[in-house]
Amino acid sequence: MPDPKIDIEHVARLARLDLSEAEKERIRSQLDAILTYIDKLRQLDTEGVEPTSHAIPMVNVMREDEVRPCLPAGEMLANAPEREREFFRVPKIIEE
Amino acid sequence: MPTIAELGARYRSGETTPTQVVESYLQRIETLDPQVRAYLTLTRESALARAEATEKRLKAGKPLSPLDGVPLAIKDVICTKGVRTTCSSKILENFVPPYDATVMVRLNAAGAVMLGKTNMDEFAMGSSTENSAFFPTRNPWDLARVPGGSSGGSAAAVAAGLAAGALGSDTGGSIRQPAAFCGTVGVKPTYGRVSRYGLVAFASSLDQIGPFAADVRGAALLLQAIAGHDPLDSTSTDIPVPDYPAALGQGIQGLRVGIPSEYFIEGMDPGVEKAVGAAIEVLKGLGAKTEKVSLPATNYALAAYYLIAPAEASSNLARYDGVKYGYRAAGGKDLIQMYGRTRAEGFGPEVKRRIMLGTYALSAGYYEAYYGKAQRVRTLVRRDFQQAFERVDVLACPTAPNVAFKLGEKEDPLQMYLCDVFTIPVNLAGLPGLSLPCGFTQSGLPIGLQLIGKPFDESTLLSAAYAYEQATPWHARAPALP
Numbered sequence: 001m002p003d004p005k006i007d008i009e010h011v012a013r014l015a016r017l018d019l020s021e022a023e024k025e026r027i028r029s030q031l032d033a034i035l036t037y038i039d040k041l042r043q044l045d046t047e048g049v050e051p052t053s054h055a056i057p058m059v060n061v062m063r064e065d066e067v068r069p070c071l072p073a074g075e076m077l078a079n080a081p082e083r084e085r086e087f088f089r090v091p092k093i094i095e096e
Numbered sequence: 097m098p099t100i101a102e103l104g105a106r107y108r109s110g111e112t113t114p115t116q117v118v119e120s121y122l123q124r125i126e127t128l129d130p131q132v133r134a135y136l137t138l139t140r141e142s143a144l145a146r147a148e149a150t151e152k153r154l155k156a157g158k159p160l161s162p163l164d165g166v167p168l169a170i171k172d173v174i175c176t177k178g179v180r181t182t183c184s185s186k187i188l189e190n191f192v193p194p195y196d197a198t199v200m201v202r203l204n205a206a207g208a209v210m211l212g213k214t215n216m217d218e219f220a221m222g223s224s225t226e227n228s229a230f231f232p233t234r235n236p237w238d239l240a241r242v243p244g245g246s247s248g249g250s251a252a253a254v255a256a257g258l259a260a261g262a263l264g265s266d267t268g269g270s271i272r273q274p275a276a277f278c279g280t281v282g283v284k285p286t287y288g289r290v291s292r293y294g295l296v297a298f299a300s301s302l303d304q305i306g307p308f309a310a311d312v313r314g315a316a317l318l319l320q321a322i323a324g325h326d327p328l329d330s331t332s333t334d335i336p337v338p339d340y341p342a343a344l345g346q347g348i349q350g351l352r353v354g355i356p357s358e359y360f361i362e363g364m365d366p367g368v369e370k371a372v373g374a375a376i377e378v379l380k381g382l383g384a385k386t387e388k389v390s391l392p393a394t395n396y397a398l399a400a401y402y403l404i405a406p407a408e409a410s411s412n413l414a415r416y417d418g419v420k421y422g423y424r425a426a427g428g429k430d431l432i433q434m435y436g437r438t439r440a441e442g443f444g445p446e447v448k449r450r451i452m453l454g455t456y457a458l459s460a461g462y463y464e465a466y467y468g469k470a471q472r473v474r475t476l477v478r479r480d481f482q483q484a485f486e487r488v489d490v491l492a493c494p495t496a497p498n499v500a501f502k503l504g505e506k507e508d509p510l511q512m513y514l515c516d517v518f519t520i521p522v523n524l525a526g527l528p529g530l531s532l533p534c535g536f537t538q539s540g541l542p543i544g545l546q547l548i549g550k551p552f553d554e555s556t557l558l559s560a561a562y563a564y565e566q567a568t569p570w571h572a573r574a575p576a577l578p
Contacts, residue, residue, distance in 0.1 A: 006456055015410060015455040016417070017448060018436035026445075027452055030509055034453060037510055038399045041469050044476070051471030052478055054301050054331070055526025056288045056551065061330040075194040079421035088419050093431045 006031050097257035097574070100314035104162045107154055114147035114154070114165030118209055121167045125211065125258050128577050133233050134243075134253040136172050137180050138212040143167065146209040153207065162317050162341075164207030169259035171250045172213040173220055174305065175294035176200055179210075183296050184228035185218045187416050187423045187442030197294020198329065199263060199305050199322045206321045211259055214249030218444045219413065220270055220298045222246050223515040224506065227446045232503055235277060236575040237541055241500040244274030244515075247308070251278040254308045256577060261318050262308040267298050268401055269496070269519025271306045272531035276495035276544020279533045279573065281315045281561065282308045284519075286552045287526035288333035290319075291326030299408035300331075302401075302523040311571050312532060312562040316340040319554060335552060343555035344562040349383035351560060354488035358394035359518050364497035371535030371543040372494045375564065379492060382563050389484040389491065393476040397521040400477070402513060403457045403470035404524070409447075410454030416442060449509060478525040485550050490560055494518055495531040495544030522548055530557045533570035542570075 008028045012019050019027065073086050082089040098106065106112045122140055129135055150165035159165070170176060173183050175193035177200070182188045196204070203210070217227035225233040225248025233248045235241040236256035243252040247264025251274035254262050264271040266284035275282025283306045290305045297303065307318030320341065325334040355376060360369060380386055418424030418438035425441045428434025443451070457466040484491065496515055506512045522529040527548055534545035545564070549557040565571050 006452075008452075011452055011456045011459065014459060015451050016414075016432070016435040016439055017443075017451065018433075018440040019448070020440075023440075023445075023448070027449055030449060031453055031456070033508075034402060034510055034513075038402060038466070041396055041399050041473055044393070044396050044473060046469060046472035046476070049472040049475050051468060052474040052524075053471060054287075055474075055478055055524065056286070056331075056333065058331065063327070071194050076420075078194065079191055081418055081422070081424035090419055091428050091431050091434045 006035070097310065098260070099311045100166050100260050100309055100317050101162070103166055103260055107159070107165055114150040114209065115144065117165065118143050118147040118167050118211070121211055121259065128256055129258060131234060131239055131577065132236055132252050132256050132258065133231055134169065134214050134249040134256065134258055135212040136182060136184065136215050136230060136249070139179055139210055143209050143211050150207050150209070160205065160207035161321060163203065163321055165209060166260050167209045167211045168203065169212060169214045169250050169253040169262040170200070170210050171216055171247050171262070171264045173216060173265050173296045174199060174263060175296065176210065176213065179213065181213065181296070183219050184216045184230060185443065185447070186229045189423065191421050193294070195294065198291035198326045200294065202322050208321070214247070214253055214262065216249055217246035218447050219296070219409070220246040220265055220267055221409070221446050221450055223269070223273055223512050225249060226503060227444060229444050235500045236577055237279060238500065241502050241541070242277070244277030244500065246270040248274045250308050251275055251280055251282065254278070254280045254310055255575060257574065261314050263305055263318070263322070264308055265295055265303055265305050266523065267302045268405060268523050269516040271308065272495050272519050272529055272544065272546060273516060275308055275531040277500040277542065279542030279570070280308050280310060281312050281530070281532045282306065283315050283319055283554065284522065284529045285319060285323065285554055286528045288331055289528070289552060289554065290322050291329040291332045293326055293328040297412040299405040300412060301408060302405060312558055312565050313341060313344055316344060316558045333552070338555050340555060340558055343559045346559050347383065348379065348560050348563045351384040351490065352488040353379055353384045353386045354389035354484050354491045355386055356389050356391045356394070356484070356491055356493055358391050359493035361497065364494065365499055365537070367537040368494050368497065368499065368543050372545055375534040375545045376492055378564060378567055379560070382567055387488065389488060391480040391484060391521070393473065393480050394521055396473050397477050397524055398513065398517050400470040400473040401520045401524060402453070403466050404474065406450040406454030407457045407467050408454070410451045410458065413447070413451055446509070474524050477521050481525045481527060489550070489556055491548040493546050493548070495546040499537055499541040499543060518546060527551060528554045528557055530561050532561045532565060534568070535570060536573070
């Protein structure tokens with residue numbers, strides 16, 4: 001298993017979390033302790049063991065592709081932090 | 097306080113009315129909840145309106161189900177149409193779902209009366225309900241102590257008589273551990289037994305909704321109402337739901353009970369060990385045949401869980417981006433900055449920790465070593481149980497290695513995680529688990545006995561639990577609230 005020294009800047013960027021310097025320091029040391037504990041998994045031989053993603057066997061569930069009613073747009077927009085007409089409003093994405 | 101079955105009987109005999117009962121619960125909440133703090137939101141008006149509707153049905157001699165008019169508390173991770181659903185997070189503080197979770201549709205159709213939404217660890221991440229962004233809930237048996245978590249509000253509400261029953265969710269022990277800490281019955285059904293539609297996702301391959309009640313029959317009645325296939329949840333299983341209350345009272349003569357040696361560990365509370373040992377003797381006295389079994393991968397389950405659950409959470413919680421619902425931070429000059437600030441301001445410390453851990457475990461270069469490894473360990477955990485269940489019908493063990501601890505006592509995240517060491521393997525294997533009271537410590541704190549069953553065999557768990565409950569006095573005890 002790789003060295004559990006976590007690149008906190010990189011992971012925070014991937015997770016879209018603008019952590020403060022104090023938070024980064026705290027989380028780094030906490031995750032190091034947790035990952036050190038997790039390292040015990042190395043002791044267990046899992047050679048040739050299949051991974052389990054779901055405990056109960058899962059198969060794709062298919063249904064007819066039919067048009068069904070959905071929730072009205074007004075209700076779906078009711079929780080939006082910012083909206084304009086029937087759209088979610090967001091800060092600009094593309095540089096001018 | 098009356099049990100769920102007793103309430104139904106009193107309604108039918110006319111001894112009391114749903115309105116009287118709902119009013120008395122609301123009154124009790126007003127008096128006691130300022131100390132316990134089980135509820136985040138009360139739904140007083142709709143509860144009284146529902147009680148009135150039950151009353152009309154009772155007068156017509158047509159109750160909808162044994163739950164008609166039964167007042168319940170609902171964990172705030174379950175979507176309730178028109179009623180704020182926060183997950184005890186700032187990021188969802190003002191979120192009002194436009195739809196009901198399937199379990200709510202079913203409870204409403206059964207006539208149950210929701211009193212309100214209960215406090216929890218933020219996004220169900222925690223074992224003490226101290227991770228709520230709003231306030232901690234207190235244990236009704238000792239207000240200086242935690243109720244367990246993450247469904248601490250639901251467990252405390254039932255223990256304090258602030259609801260006749262409740263729903264919680266269990267990803268790594270979040271129903272069973274608070275049930276043990278609060279001296280109630282709590283059931284985590286088999287993965288796929290109860291629809292997750294409308295349950296705010298934490299770790300989708302582990303999450304299940306389940307009931308809390310003061311006694312086993314109440315838990316059976318609640319499970320009956322919520323169990324069953326749902327086309328809206330592709331992971332819900334399409335197999336018939338047995339009659340759970342009918343399974344009670346069958347006795348446990350000849351039941352084969354396995355005692356997993358890995359669940360009696362050094363460092364566990366001696367009071368817990370003693371009470372669970374005595375409970376196993378009671379089961380023997382009732383005709384069960386006990387034998388020792390070994391689940392060797394148990395020692396690795398917690399470590400595997402703390403990769404799998406955070407990995408799934410980091411993906412599930414990506415949806416909180418300040419766009420479609422929930423909190424949005426002010427002042428982001430572009431979309432990426434808005435995302436980062438919204439999530440940094442909206443999530444609490446434990447949620448951030450787990451998002452970071454999960455993101456790391458899934459990131460390029462680490463995926464196979466961490467997440468892949470954990471999934472293989474998950475296979476071994478599951479295999480252990482399968483082998484044990486070739487020889488026994490149920491497993492009996494402690495629900496938690498400890499009893500309710502004091503608020504603020506476990507500041508180190510890893511120490512908190514270790515509270516779930518006996519409940520986590522059950523989620524990894526997708527099995528049903530039940531916790532019920534099996535005694536008290538010398539200082540009067542409840543202790544939980546955990547029963548673990550074969551997939552979809554909740555009936556055997558409930559019938560074993562019922563036999564034990566009927567033979568012991570624990571469920572009759574109630575906390576003395578000031």
